[in-house]
Amino acid sequence: MMNTSKKPAFNITPGTIITGKWQHHSYTILKTLGFGATGTVYLAQGKRGLVALKISEDHMAITSEVNVLRHFSKVQGCLGPSLLDVDDWDVRNIGKTLPFYVMEYLKGEDFLSYLKKHGNEWLIVLVLQLLADLEKLHKEGWIFGDLKPDNLIVVGPPPRVRWLDVGGTTKMGRSIKEFTEFYDRGYWNLGTRKAEPSYDLFAVAMVMINACYPQRFSKKDESRHLPQLIKAIQSAPLLKRYEKVIVKALQSRYHSAQDMRNELMEVANGRIDKRKPIRNEVAPSSITQTKAPSFRQKQRDIKRKEKYRGIFETMIIAILLIVAYFLYIAGHIM
Numbered sequence: 001m002m003n004t005s006k007k008p009a010f011n012i013t014p015g016t017i018i019t020g021k022w023q024h025h026s027y028t029i030l031k032t033l034g035f036g037a038t039g040t041v042y043l044a045q046g047k048r049g050l051v052a053l054k055i056s057e058d059h060m061a062i063t064s065e066v067n068v069l070r071h072f073s074k075v076q077g078c079l080g081p082s083l084l085d086v087d088d089w090d091v092r093n094i095g096k097t098l099p100f101y102v103m104e105y106l107k108g109e110d111f112l113s114y115l116k117k118h119g120n121e122w123l124i125v126l127v128l129q130l131l132a133d134l135e136k137l138h139k140e141g142w143i144f145g146d147l148k149p150d151n152l153i154v155v156g157p158p159p160r161v162r163w164l165d166v167g168g169t170t171k172m173g174r175s176i177k178e179f180t181e182f183y184d185r186g187y188w189n190l191g192t193r194k195a196e197p198s199y200d201l202f203a204v205a206m207v208m209i210n211a212c213y214p215q216r217f218s219k220k221d222e223s224r225h226l227p228q229l230i231k232a233i234q235s236a237p238l239l240k241r242y243e244k245v246i247v248k249a250l251q252s253r254y255h256s257a258q259d260m261r262n263e264l265m266e267v268a269n270g271r272i273d274k275r276k277p278i279r280n281e282v283a284p285s286s287i288t289q290t291k292a293p294s295f296r297q298k299q300r301d302i303k304r305k306e307k308y309r310g311i312f313e314t315m316i317i318a319i320l321l322i323v324a325y326f327l328y329i330a331g332h333i334m
Ligand SMILES: Nc1ncnc2c1ncn2[C@@H]1O[C@H](COP(=O)(O)OP(=O)(O)OP(=O)(O)O)[C@@H](O)[C@H]1O
Pocket: 003, 004, 005, 033, 034, 035, 036, 037, 038, 039, 040, 041, 052, 054, 081, 103, 104, 105, 106, 107, 150, 151, 164, 165, 166, 167, 168, 178
């Protein structure tokens, strides 16, 4: 199903108090945050503070989103908004019972607005965070599916990317149930709509392209989509720097979000050797000149690498944050 937002069939005015039929918790509607294909999300005042309340006529959609949010809450970290309450609301004046759920209110800026305001230097920091979260989700056997800037929000400070709409989240191996053309590899004829990690990683690559082309663009030639995307990447200096990683994701050649994250981090750190092939190709000279390491040696190397990876990743993110912050301050002074 392609993502199509339609106006909600009903409107709940500010000041309305929604009381759950079963749990009896009350929420005062403050304003509309947005609406999607399956319902409307309102900012509401609950007993313990501000919350986001999603209400819909579609019982199935609400149940499915609640299930995904419940699942997310078991995954360590902060993937989607946390689920706070699930209930039904008896709307007397229309004689209907509408299902709703209440979640953590994520106060922040949408992904593209954040980059526009604070500078594209933040793109890599946010994408690294996104990939770490995707790795957790994929390990749990889920694929985000409809990954796009509209479904991402940057909260903070410090800036942290969070996921908004979990409606497209699909069990691994099934068919992607919700997508948006620009971020969908099927649209670009670059892969199937099977829910697998590489599907989400393709979308991450398109989110990066979108950051430099906020107006997006359509496919041109029916058969040569990859060259069109590569041309777009090469024409934007920020993307050009990460070309190898972005193109590899567009070709679905990453099997895990962590692999993509590691390579992105290497480029960010300026460590990738430009001549080093990204494919599983081995340079002929290295076959003849390097002696194969023993198993014990490999194990020792792996342990050492794991030990330092955490420290290394934290340092890179800290450096990127400092540089981006410096540019942000500099931009304000000038
Ligand atoms: N937890 C939240 N905190 C803050 N704003 C939210 C939250 N959840 C949703 N929103 C806002 O409400 C809007 C609508 O959300 P919703 O998930 O219903 O639909 P959607 O993302 O437009 O897509 P879909 O059609 O797939 O449902 C979002 O785009 C976002 O602006």
